Amino acid sequence: MATLKDIARALDLSITQVSRALNDHSDVNEETRLRVKATARAMNYHPNASARKLVSGRSGMVGLVVPQYRNIGQDRLFMEVVAGLSTQFSGRGMQFVLHMMAEHEPALPVYQKLIGTAMLDGFVLIDPMEQDPRIDFLRKAGICFVVHGRSGKVIDYPYFDIENEQLAYDLTAHLTQRGHRRIAFLNGRADRSYVTVREQGYLRALRDGRGEVLPHLHLNGDMDEAHGLTDTIRLFSGDAPRPTAIVCGNVRLARGVYQGLEALGLSVPGDVSVVAHDDELPALRASAFFPSLTVTKSPLRDSWEPLADCLAGAIEGKPLGTLQRLGSYSFIERNSVASL
Amino acid sequence: MATLKDIARALDLSITQVSRALNDHSDVNEETRLRVKATARAMNYHPNASARKLVSGRSGMVGLVVPQYRNIGQDRLFMEVVAGLSTQFSGRGMQFVLHMMAEHEPALPVYQKLIGTAMLDGFVLIDPMEQDPRIDFLRKAGICFVVHGRSGKVIDYPYFDIENEQLAYDLTAHLTQRGHRRIAFLNGRADRSYVTVREQGYLRALRDGRGEVLPHLHLNGDMDEAHGLTDTIRLFSGDAPRPTAIVCGNVRLARGVYQGLEALGLSVPGDVSVVAHDDELPALRASAFFPSLTVTKSPLRDSWEPLADCLAGAIEGKPLGTLQRLGSYSFIERNSVASL
DNA sequence: CGGTTTTCCCGAAACGTTTCGGAAAACATA
DNA sequence: TATGTTTTCCGAAACGTTTCGGGAAAACCG
Numbered sequence: 001m002a003t004l005k006d007i008a009r010a011l012d013l014s015i016t017q018v019s020r021a022l023n024d025h026s027d028v029n030e031e032t033r034l035r036v037k038a039t040a041r042a043m044n045y046h047p048n049a050s051a052r053k054l055v056s057g058r059s060g061m062v063g064l065v066v067p068q069y070r071n072i073g074q075d076r077l078f079m080e081v082v083a084g085l086s087t088q089f090s091g092r093g094m095q096f097v098l099h100m101m102a103e104h105e106p107a108l109p110v111y112q113k114l115i116g117t118a119m120l121d122g123f124v125l126i127d128p129m130e131q132d133p134r135i136d137f138l139r140k141a142g143i144c145f146v147v148h149g150r151s152g153k154v155i156d157y158p159y160f161d162i163e164n165e166q167l168a169y170d171l172t173a174h175l176t177q178r179g180h181r182r183i184a185f186l187n188g189r190a191d192r193s194y195v196t197v198r199e200q201g202y203l204r205a206l207r208d209g210r211g212e213v214l215p216h217l218h219l220n221g222d223m224d225e226a227h228g229l230t231d232t233i234r235l236f237s238g239d240a241p242r243p244t245a246i247v248c249g250n251v252r253l254a255r256g257v258y259q260g261l262e263a264l265g266l267s268v269p270g271d272v273s274v275v276a277h278d279d280e281l282p283a284l285r286a287s288a289f290f291p292s293l294t295v296t297k298s299p300l301r302d303s304w305e306p307l308a309d310c311l312a313g314a315i316e317g318k319p320l321g322t323l324q325r326l327g328s329y330s331f332i333e334r335n336s337v338a339s340l
Numbered sequence: 341m342a343t344l345k346d347i348a349r350a351l352d353l354s355i356t357q358v359s360r361a362l363n364d365h366s367d368v369n370e371e372t373r374l375r376v377k378a379t380a381r382a383m384n385y386h387p388n389a390s391a392r393k394l395v396s397g398r399s400g401m402v403g404l405v406v407p408q409y410r411n412i413g414q415d416r417l418f419m420e421v422v423a424g425l426s427t428q429f430s431g432r433g434m435q436f437v438l439h440m441m442a443e444h445e446p447a448l449p450v451y452q453k454l455i456g457t458a459m460l461d462g463f464v465l466i467d468p469m470e471q472d473p474r475i476d477f478l479r480k481a482g483i484c485f486v487v488h489g490r491s492g493k494v495i496d497y498p499y500f501d502i503e504n505e506q507l508a509y510d511l512t513a514h515l516t517q518r519g520h521r522r523i524a525f526l527n528g529r530a531d532r533s534y535v536t537v538r539e540q541g542y543l544r545a546l547r548d549g550r551g552e553v554l555p556h557l558h559l560n561g562d563m564d565e566a567h568g569l570t571d572t573i574r575l576f577s578g579d580a581p582r583p584t585a586i587v588c589g590n591v592r593l594a595r596g597v598y599q600g601l602e603a604l605g606l607s608v609p610g611d612v613s614v615v616a617h618d619d620e621l622p623a624l625r626a627s628a629f630f631p632s633l634t635v636t637k638s639p640l641r642d643s644w645e646p647l648a649d650c651l652a653g654a655i656e657g658k659p660l661g662t663l664q665r666l667g668s669y670s671f672i673e674r675n676s677v678a679s680l
Numbered sequence: 681c682g683g684t685t686t687t688c689c690c691g692a693a694a695c696g697t698t699t700c701g702g703a704a705a706a707c708a709t710a
Numbered sequence: 711t712a713t714g715t716t717t718t719c720c721g722a723a724a725c726g727t728t729t730c731g732g733g734a735a736a737a738c739c740g
Contacts, residue, residue: 353719353720354720354721355720355721356719356720356721356722357718357719360719367716367717368717368718368719369717369718369719372718372719391725394724394725394726394727395724395725396725397725458726
């Protein structure tokens with residue numbers, strides 16, 4: 001491996017000047033800079049990340065820590081995250097590193113160890129809980145991170161998020177405006193922060209639109225087809241008042257809801273209206289539903305670039321204001337809603 | 341972060357002696373060693389991987405580089421690899437790091453860069469091709485690696501593999517011994533080394549058992565249900581002589597074969613006998629087939645431990661002889677084969 | 681021409697660890 | 711007493727990089 005010393009010797013320069021030339025410092029002759037960069041390339045020089053990290057505190061590596069949960073193999077979403085972030089950081093000349101925890105391993109010690117060895121410049125946190133302990137932990141440790149979503153009340157850290165409250169409001173309001181009063185909400189798992197936020201939007205829309213607030217119509221769980229199906233069956237069984245419309249946290253849930261309604265002999269939108277939020281994961285297109293599905297849409301794949309931006313910015317020490325981003329979404333009306 | 345210096349100061353020892361104590365060197369008083377280790381734990385000391393790597397050449401991190409191919413999201417196998425290796429290396433106090441390449445990015449420059457920055461101690465290579473260029477490249481660069489499988493003729497590197505030649509032989513011979521003469525083989529993609537090796541076993545068994553060697557009965561392709569289905573339809577269409585038995589490279593292929601045969605109105609094993617190799621991936625059990633499937637079985641999940649062993653051993657400089665392992669497999673006879 | 685600024689460069693220190701080559705002390709051997 | 715041996719320790723160098731503080735020479739200014 002070629003080192004700075006090798007280049008310096010070859011060009012009869014000091015190590016200092018070679019380093020400064022390669023890092024585009026100001027006080028180096030333009031012609032020298034070019035010569036240095038040329039020979040660096042010719043000698044196939046790559047800066048030693050360990051040495052660099054040791055002195056400057058930066059290695060150019062960032063990490064993602066994920067738990068190894070049971071269904072991760074089928075989890076299309078997870079691969080999206082890894083592929084998307086990996087690509088983004090590669091494009092910035094950084095290394096993206098995935099660390100998978102054992103199934104029920106506690107997360108904090110893992111971060112502890114990773115921080116202790118000081119190999120990484122920062123972390124991407126996905127799937128934040130309400131009051132996520134990782135955030136406190138990393139902040140106290142003084143490590144850079146960016147959160148996909150927002151957690152807790154004090155939001156003084158870099159994040160990328162979409163307006164989950166407003167999105168749930170819009171979906172629900174779309175239904176109240178068409179006369180629906182009993183609207184079910186198939187939400188995600190109750191411990192996730194975005195789930196709480198969406199619930200607030202749902203409730204606000206019900207209040208604004210004179211919808212009925214019925215606890216049994218708000219359901220939490222994994223947002224997959226199976227839950228969409230079983231939740232639907234449950235909603236339309238028993239004596240409790242039944243909904244005339246269903247808001248789904250994602251399109252996978254909606255797919256299950258469609259199946260459940262079909263099994264029950266109910267039609268969309270004749271008997272029940274359905275709307276959903278669409279992350280635009282591949283292999284499940286809301287427009288290809290029959291009848292096609294009305295959604296709020298914000299492609300998940302638009303998250304990776306701002307996330308990488310924010311983390312890279314945080315590592316460079318940019319001010320917090322530039323490191324908090326909100327993604328937009330669009331409302332797409334299709335054929336899955338009827339007026340009452 | 342606590343450093344060696346902090347511990348040394350706290351115990352009024354030299355940095356040298358603290359380092360030696362922590363690394364279990366011989367010339368340190370037993371009582372001192374204990375004292376050092378105790379305070380290290382108390383101060384929550386973790387050795388700085390960068391500093392260590394810089395001087396000793398070891399960071400305790402190993403990597404896996406994977407291409408980001410189209411269907412990786414559905415690829416249960418891929419997650420098995422990541423989860424399995426991650427767990428194994430964690431258990432050895434090492435960090436396992438995943439690097440995902442862009443979809444058609446050439447691999448060698450990625451390794452080049454990863455090696456150049458010198459953050460990793462070694463690599464795990466999966467899915468080797470015949471004469472895989474990565475092997476030559478890493479060997480020339482002097483980087484440790486272990487291969488899941490074997491590639492090329494000169495096998496002078498650490499690997500873990502199963503006896504693919506013999507396994508294909510056994511499956512095929514099981515059929516010739518029961519009177520089958522026209523035996524199809526649904527093999528993997530032609531560029532993989534294990535595919536070539538299995539083909540050799542298949543052909544050897546045909547020769548030994550007086551089977552017919554018919555090129556149109558040996559098919560290559562992705563080993564998924566879709567290919568099993570379409571290959572089966574193809575085998576039983578047209579004028580070419582049809583097989584009486586099918587050997588499948590894995591259970592997913594066999595699932596497709598069963599579906600294809602059912603669609604064609606052919607019964608297993610009445611009309612066609614089927615055998616397969618079983619990697620024991622979750623969610624697809626050969627014993628749950630109807631009729632239950634005769635297989636050679638060697639669980640893929642048994643690979644991760646020897647792979648990690650071999651790579652860790654290579655990094656420690658153990659001799660090559662201890663770093664080459666062969667996994668075993670078992671033959672399980674069930675109800676998918678009939679005698680002619 | 682004297683003084684000031686600008687341009688370009690360099691030596692040395694530092695980061696946290698491992699390791700080489702001793703070396704003091706205690707103890708045994710002759 | 712002199713000589714070796716073992717035990718336990720330490721100073722200093724090294725790994726490859728960045729960066730601080732300076733400094734020589736050239737260019738500019740009045």
